[in-house]
Amino acid sequence: MADAQILQRGQLSQPVLMLMFLSALAILLMALFMTVGARGDWSFILAFRGKKLAALVMVGFAIAVSTVAFQTVTANRILTPALMGFDALYILMNSVLVFLFGSLTIVAADPIMLFMLNVAAMVGFALLLFRFLFSDSTRSLLLVLLVGIILGTLFRSLTDFTLRLIDPNEFIVLQDFFFANFNTVNADLLWVSAIIILVVSAVGVSRLHALDVITLGRDQAINLGVDHTREVGITIVLVTVLVSVSTALVGPVTFFGLLVANLAYVLIRDHRHVFIMPAAALLAVICLIGGQMLLERLLNFDSSLSIVIEFAGGLVFIFLLLRGAAR
Amino acid sequence: MIKVSKLSKAYGDTIVVDDVNLDLPRGGVTAIIGPNGAGKSTLLSMISRLLPMTAGSVTVGGLDVSKTLSGELAKRLSILRQDNHIAARLTVRDLVSFGRYPHSKGRLTVKDKEHIDRAIAYLNLEPLADRFIDEMSGGQRQRAYVAMVLAQDTEFVLLDEPLNNLDMKHAVEMMKLIRRAASETGRTIVLVLHDINFASCYADHIVVMRDGKLAYQGTPAEVVTPEIMRDVYEIDIKVHTIAGQLISVYYD
Amino acid sequence: MTDRSLFLLAVAVTLGLALLSLFIGVSSVSLAALFSEGPDSRAMQVLLISRIPRTIAILLSGVAMAVAGMIMQMLTRNRFVEPSTAGTVESASLGILAVTILTPSMPLIGKMVVASLFALGGTGLFLAILNRIQWKTVLIVPLVGLVLGGVISSIADFFAYRYDLLQTLSTWRNGDFSGVLRGRYELLWITAALTFVAYLAADRFTVAGMGEAFTTNLGLAYKRVMTLGLVIVSIVTAVIVVTVGIVPFLGLVVPNIVSMFVGDNMRRGLPWVALLGGFLVMLCDIAGRLVRFPYEIPVGTVMGVVGSVLFLYLLLSRRTSHG
Numbered sequence: 001m002a003d004a005q006i007l008q009r010g011q012l013s014q015p016v017l018m019l020m021f022l023s024a025l026a027i028l029l030m031a032l033f034m035t036v037g038a039r040g041d042w043s044f045i046l047a048f049r050g051k052k053l054a055a056l057v058m059v060g061f062a063i064a065v066s067t068v069a070f071q072t073v074t075a076n077r078i079l080t081p082a083l084m085g086f087d088a089l090y091i092l093m094n095s096v097l098v099f100l101f102g103s104l105t106i107v108a109a110d111p112i113m114l115f116m117l118n119v120a121a122m123v124g125f126a127l128l129l130f131r132f133l134f135s136d137s138t139r140s141l142l143l144v145l146l147v148g149i150i151l152g153t154l155f156r157s158l159t160d161f162t163l164r165l166i167d168p169n170e171f172i173v174l175q176d177f178f179f180a181n182f183n184t185v186n187a188d189l190l191w192v193s194a195i196i197i198l199v200v201s202a203v204g205v206s207r208l209h210a211l212d213v214i215t216l217g218r219d220q221a222i223n224l225g226v227d228h229t230r231e232v233g234i235t236i237v238l239v240t241v242l243v244s245v246s247t248a249l250v251g252p253v254t255f256f257g258l259l260v261a262n263l264a265y266v267l268i269r270d271h272r273h274v275f276i277m278p279a280a281a282l283l284a285v286i287c288l289i290g291g292q293m294l295l296e297r298l299l300n301f302d303s304s305l306s307i308v309i310e311f312a313g314g315l316v317f318i319f320l321l322l323r324g325a326a327r
Numbered sequence: 328m329i330k331v332s333k334l335s336k337a338y339g340d341t342i343v344v345d346d347v348n349l350d351l352p353r354g355g356v357t358a359i360i361g362p363n364g365a366g367k368s369t370l371l372s373m374i375s376r377l378l379p380m381t382a383g384s385v386t387v388g389g390l391d392v393s394k395t396l397s398g399e400l401a402k403r404l405s406i407l408r409q410d411n412h413i414a415a416r417l418t419v420r421d422l423v424s425f426g427r428y429p430h431s432k433g434r435l436t437v438k439d440k441e442h443i444d445r446a447i448a449y450l451n452l453e454p455l456a457d458r459f460i461d462e463m464s465g466g467q468r469q470r471a472y473v474a475m476v477l478a479q480d481t482e483f484v485l486l487d488e489p490l491n492n493l494d495m496k497h498a499v500e501m502m503k504l505i506r507r508a509a510s511e512t513g514r515t516i517v518l519v520l521h522d523i524n525f526a527s528c529y530a531d532h533i534v535v536m537r538d539g540k541l542a543y544q545g546t547p548a549e550v551v552t553p554e555i556m557r558d559v560y561e562i563d564i565k566v567h568t569i570a571g572q573l574i575s576v577y578y579d
Numbered sequence: 580m581t582d583r584s585l586f587l588l589a590v591a592v593t594l595g596l597a598l599l600s601l602f603i604g605v606s607s608v609s610l611a612a613l614f615s616e617g618p619d620s621r622a623m624q625v626l627l628i629s630r631i632p633r634t635i636a637i638l639l640s641g642v643a644m645a646v647a648g649m650i651m652q653m654l655t656r657n658r659f660v661e662p663s664t665a666g667t668v669e670s671a672s673l674g675i676l677a678v679t680i681l682t683p684s685m686p687l688i689g690k691m692v693v694a695s696l697f698a699l700g701g702t703g704l705f706l707a708i709l710n711r712i713q714w715k716t717v718l719i720v721p722l723v724g725l726v727l728g729g730v731i732s733s734i735a736d737f738f739a740y741r742y743d744l745l746q747t748l749s750t751w752r753n754g755d756f757s758g759v760l761r762g763r764y765e766l767l768w769i770t771a772a773l774t775f776v777a778y779l780a781a782d783r784f785t786v787a788g789m790g791e792a793f794t795t796n797l798g799l800a801y802k803r804v805m806t807l808g809l810v811i812v813s814i815v816t817a818v819i820v821v822t823v824g825i826v827p828f829l830g831l832v833v834p835n836i837v838s839m840f841v842g843d844n845m846r847r848g849l850p851w852v853a854l855l856g857g858f859l860v861m862l863c864d865i866a867g868r869l870v871r872f873p874y875e876i877p878v879g880t881v882m883g884v885v886g887s888v889l890f891l892y893l894l895l896s897r898r899t900s901h902g
Contacts (some may be wrong), residue, residue, distance in 0.1 A: 075412070141720035146659075147894055149725055150887050151825065157883025164464025164876050211435030215415045216425060218410045219377050224479070225429040254729070271415040307736045314730035321723055322712055 013273040015268045020283040022267075029289045030057075037297055053109040053189060056292065058193050059246045059253075060260075060284030066242035067257030068264065068273070069204070069277050070282050072197035072211050073232045076141055077265065080257040083145065084133075086126060086243045087252035092155040093121050095162040111188045119244045127233065127239040152254075193245045200238050208273040215271055224269065253306055255313020262316060328353045329374060329483065329517070334497040335384035336369050337540075343369045345539035346383070351532070356509045357517045358530035362560055365536040367519045368408075368487050375406035375485050375519075387483055401429035405481040407472055409488050413460070420456045423447055426478030446478035450504065465492035471563045473501070479506065484508075490525065502529040523564075527551045527573040534557055547573055586850065593638075593858045600634045600865055605873045614650060616828075628761045637756055637864050638857040640819050641829065643770035645804025646777055646849060647815045648830020649837075653788035653845060654808045655709070658838075659721035660895075662698075662816045666724055669731040670701025671813070671820045674753045676735050680742050687821065691766060693808075694817035701731055702809055753866040754819075754826035756864055766822050773811045774853060781845040781883035784808060785815030788843065826860055826879055828886030831858060835893050859885075 012020075038045045046146075067080045081087070097118065129151075133144050213226045221228045246253070264280035284315055291305050335342065344366040347571040351357050359367045363439045372378035374385050376392045381454050385392045387404050405426075409483045427439040447456055450470045460468050468504075469492055476484060489505070504530055507517045527532050527547040535543040535550060538561050543550050551573045556564035564577045594754060601863070602608050612622040636749060648661035654664075662668045674697025678690045685693075705724055732752075739748040750758075786794050788802040794801040819825060837851045859877060863885060867876040 068383070072415075082880060099892060142716060143894060146718050146722055147724075147891060149722070150890050150894070151884060154887035154891070157827075157880055157887060160880045161884055164874070164880065165871055181655060209428070212427050212433065213425060215417075216413055216422075217411060220411060220425070222377055222397060223375065223401065223406045223476075224425060225396075225398035227397050245334070263413075271417050271421055304737055304740050307733050307740060310738070311730055311733040313725050314733065317726050318708065318723060318730070321726075322708070324713060 002282035019159050026282050026285045033289050033293055043075045048072055048196040055249050056288045057196055057285050059249050060288045061281045062242040062246040063257045064260045064284035065109050065277055066239040067261040068277055069235050070239050070263045073263060075217055081239055082241045082254045083192055085155050087247040088123055088155035090244055090247040092159045093118050095159045099162045099166050115189060115248055119241055122244050124238045130236050131259055139311055180181035196245055196254050202240055202243055211273045215280055254310055256309050259313040259316050330386045332384055335381045337381045343539055347541045349541055353515055354513055355531035357532040358520045358526035359534045360520055360523055360526050361536035366539040367536050371485050371487050371519055386515055404483040405476045406485040407476045409491050415460050416461060418457050418459055419452055422460055422471050422477050423474045426475040432496040442478050442480055446474040450474040484514055484516045488519050522576045523575045589854055596861045597634050600628045603865055603868050624819045632761045632764050633756050636759045636767055636823055637861050639767040639770055640823055641751045641860030642855035643774055643815045644829045645825060645833040645852045646774050646813045649834040649852045650784055650812055652807045652834055653784045654805055655719045656788055658835055663827050664724040665720040666701040666705045666727040666731055667816045668825045669699050669728040671698040671817045671866040673697055673731055673735045691817050691821050695814045698813035751820045751824050751875055754824040755877035756823055757875045764817050764822055770815050771817050773815055776809055778849055780850050785845040824879055826882045828890050832886055832889040
C-alpha cells in the first residue's frame with residue numbers, strides 16, 4: 001500500500017519522510033554516543049560503548065514495539081505491558097526461582113538457561129492474566145488499568161518479601177533489580193537478547209497487516225477474516241518475550257513505552273503498523289541515547305535517566321487521562 | 328443461502344436464542360424484527376461467527392461457519408455491528424480500504440482500489456474520503472462502515488441495526504442503497520431492524536423473533552398483520568395500506 | 580450481641596495482640612524474667628526502651644493511617660482514595676528529603692512541619708487535577724493519584740540519587756517498626772490528637788461526603804470542612820512518614836471493610852476504622868517478626884502484599900455488586 005502511494009504521487013508520503021528523519025537522527029546520535037569525549041585506547045572504548053549502545057538500542061526497540069502491539073490488541077492508547085505489571089512480574093519470577101532452587105544453584109546455573117526458564121514462566125502467567133482481564137469484554141479499561149497498577153505493587157512487594165525470606169543479609173544486593181539502570185547492562189544476555197529480538201521480529205513482521213485490522217476491534221477483525229483470538233494470543237506471547245528481554249537487560253521501566261508509543265502516534269499520522277512500529281522504536285532509541293548523553297556528558301548526572309523518563313512518562317499519562325484517552 | 332439449524336445460545340441458565348431453524352433464500356433483503364431482547368442481534372452474531380454457538384449449526388453458502396477458516400468466510404460473508412469503537416485515527420479511505428483485507432491481505436492491487444473507490448462513491452462519501460472518522464457525525468461514520476462492508480464485496484452481507492444514529496433522511500437513503508445493492512449486484516442482505524415500517528417497505532422477506540425463538544416469517548404482506556404484530560409486540564397495532572405500502576400505526 | 584459489646588470485644592482482642600507484641604522479638608522477654616530479675620534487668624530494659632514504644636507506635640500509626648484514609652474517602656467521595664493513592668505520601672517524603680538536603684540540622688518537629696506543608700500542597704495539586712478532568716469516574720480518581728504519586732516520587736528519586744539518599748528515602752516509603760525506640764516515636768502522639776479532632780468533626784465530614792451543594796444546603800462551609808480534613812490528613816501522613824514510614828493501602832482497605840458492615844456514617848464508623856487499623860498493622864507487624872525469625876520483614880512489605888490483595892479484591896468484587 002505504501003509503495004503504491006509513493007509511486008503514484010511521485011513524492012514521499014509524510015510517514016516515510018518522518019521515518020527517514022527519525023532514522024537520520026538516531027544514526028547521528030549513535031555515532032555521537034560512540035565517539036564524543038572518547039580518549040585513549042579506541043578498541044577498548046568501541047567495545048565498551050558498543051555493548052552499551054547495543055543494549056540501549058535493543059531495550060528501546062523491545063519496549064516500543066511491545067507497547068504499540070499491546071495497545072493495539074487492547075484497543076486503547078494508555079495501557080502498556082509495564083503498567084499491567086508485566087515487568088514487575090519478571091522480577092518476581094526471578095526471585096521465586098531463586099527462592100525455590102536456592103541462590104547457589106541459580107548463581108551456578110547458566111544465565112541463558114535461567115533466562116529462558118524465566119521467559120517461559122512469564123509467558124504462561126501473562127497469558128493467564130490477559131485471559132482473565134480481557135475475556136469479559138464489558139470490563140472497563142480503567143478497571144483493568146487500576147488492577148494492573150495494583151498488581152505491579154503486589155508483585156514488587158512479593159519480590160521484596162521473597163528476597164527477605166531468601167537471605168535477609170543479602171537483601172540489599174538483590175534489591176538492585178528494582179531500579180532500572182541503563183549503565184549496568186547485563187552483558188551476558190546481549191547475544192541471547194539480540195537473537196530473541198530477531199526471532200520475535202521475524203515472526204511479528206508478517207503479522208503487521210493483521211495488527212492493522214485488529215485496530216478496528218474484535219468484531220471487525222473477525223469480519224475481515226482475521227483469527228482474532230489466535231492473533232491476539234500470539235501478540236501477547238511476543239510482547240511478553242520482549243518485555244522479558246528489556247527487563248532482563250536493564251530492569252523495569254514503567255512509563256517509557258507509553259511515552260514513545262504516543263509520540264509515534266502523534267508524529268506518524270497514519271494507522272499502519274509498518275510505519276508506527278519503526279517510528280516508536282526509533283523514538284525510543286533517540287530518547288534513550290540522547291537522554292543518556294545529555295545527562296551523562298553534559299549535566300554529569302549519571303544513571304538517573306530512568307528516573308527522568310519515569311517523570312516525563314507519568315506526566316504524559318496524566319495528560320492523556322485529562323484528555324479522556326481512557327474513555 | 329443461509330441455513331440455520333437448531334441454533335441456541337445460553338449464558339448460564341439464561342437462554343437468549345432457543346433452538347432456531349431458519350432458511351434464508353439467496354438474494355434479496357431479509358429483515359429480522361422483534362421486541363427488545365428477542366435475540367435478534369445474538370442470532371446475527373452467531374451466523375457471522377462473532378459469537379460462538381451453544382448448540383446447532385449455521386451454513387452460509389454451503390460453508391459451515393464454525394468449521395470454515397475465518398479468512399475464507401470473510402470473502403463470502405460480511406457483518407457490521409452497531410457499536411464500532413476504534414482507538415486509532417483513521418480516514419474514511421483507510422477504513423474502506425480495510426474491506427479489501429480478506430482479498431489482498433494488506434497489499435492493495437489496482438482492482439482493490441477500484442472496489443474502494445466504487446464503495447466510497449456508492450455511499451456519496453467522496454467529499455469526506457480524507458476526513459478522520461472520529462471527527463465525523465454518527466451518520467457519516469455509519470455510512471463509512473457500510474462502505475467498508477460493500478468494499479469487502481461479499482455475497483452475504485449482515486447488518487445489525489444499520490439505521491441506528493441516522494435521521495429520517497439518511498435512514499431512507501441507507502435503505503434505498505441497501506435495496507439497490509441487493510438488486511444490482513445480487514447480494515443477499517440480512518439486517519436487524521427496529522422499525523417495522525422500514526422492514527415492511529424495503530425488505531423482501533421478514534423474520535420475526537420473540538423470546539429467543541423464531542415466531543413468524545414470510546413476505547411483508549404475510550407477516551405485517553395486526554394479529555401477528557399484536558402477538559409479538561403485545562400492543563395494538565393497526566396496519567394501513569398507504570400508497571401501496573404497509574404502514575403500521577401504533578400511537579394511541 | 581449488641582454493637583457496643585461487640586466493639587468492646589474487638590478492643591479486647593486488639594489489646595491482647597498488643598500484649599503479645601511485647602513478648603515477641605529477637606531478645607527474649609518473658610514474664611518470669613521480668614518478675615525474677617527486677618526493674619533493672621535486661622528484659623525490663625528491652626521492654627521499656629524497645630517493646631512498649633514499638634507497640635504504642637504500631638497502634639498509633641495504624642489508627643491514624645486508617646482514619647486519614649477514611650477522611651480522604653469522604654472528602655473526595657471516592658472509595659479508592661487514601662494518602663498513598665493521592666500523592667500525599669510522596670509529597671511528604673519529598674518535603675523531608677528537601678529539608679534533609681537543604682537544612683540537615685533542622686529539628687525533627689521542623690522537618691515534620693515542612694513535610695506537612697508539602698503533603699498539603701501535593702494533595703491540593705491532586706484535587707486540582709481532579710477538578711479539571713471532564714470525564715470523572717470512580718476509577719480514574721485513584722489512577723490519577725497513583726500516577727501523580729509516581730511523578731512526585733521520581734522527583735524525590737532524582738535528588739536522592741544525586742545526594743546518595745535513596746536508602747533513606749526507602750525507609751520513609753516502607754513502614755518498618757524495627758527501629759522504634761523510646762525517644763524516637765513520641766511525635767506519633769500528635770496523630771492521636773488529630774484522630775480525636777477527626778472524631779469530633781465526624782458529622783461534618785459525613786455531610787461533606789455528600790457533596791458541596793448538599794453541605795451548603797445544610798448551612799456548613801464546605802471549603803472549611805475540606806481544609807480541616809486536608810490539614811489533618813497531611814499532618815498525619817507527614818508524622819508517620821518521618822517516624823516509621825508509610826504502610827501502603829492501609830487507609831484504603833480498612834475503611835472499605837468497615838463500610839461494608841457499619842455503613843458510611845463517620846461517627847459510627849470511625850471507632851471501628853481506628854480499631855481495625857491498629858489491629859491490622861499489629862497483626863502484620865507480628866507476622867513480619869515471626870515469618871523469618873530472627874530476621875524481621877518490615878510491616879510495609881507485609882502490608883504491601885496483604886493490602887494489594889485486599890485492594891484487588893475490592894476492585895474486582897465491586898463489579899458484581901454494582902453491575
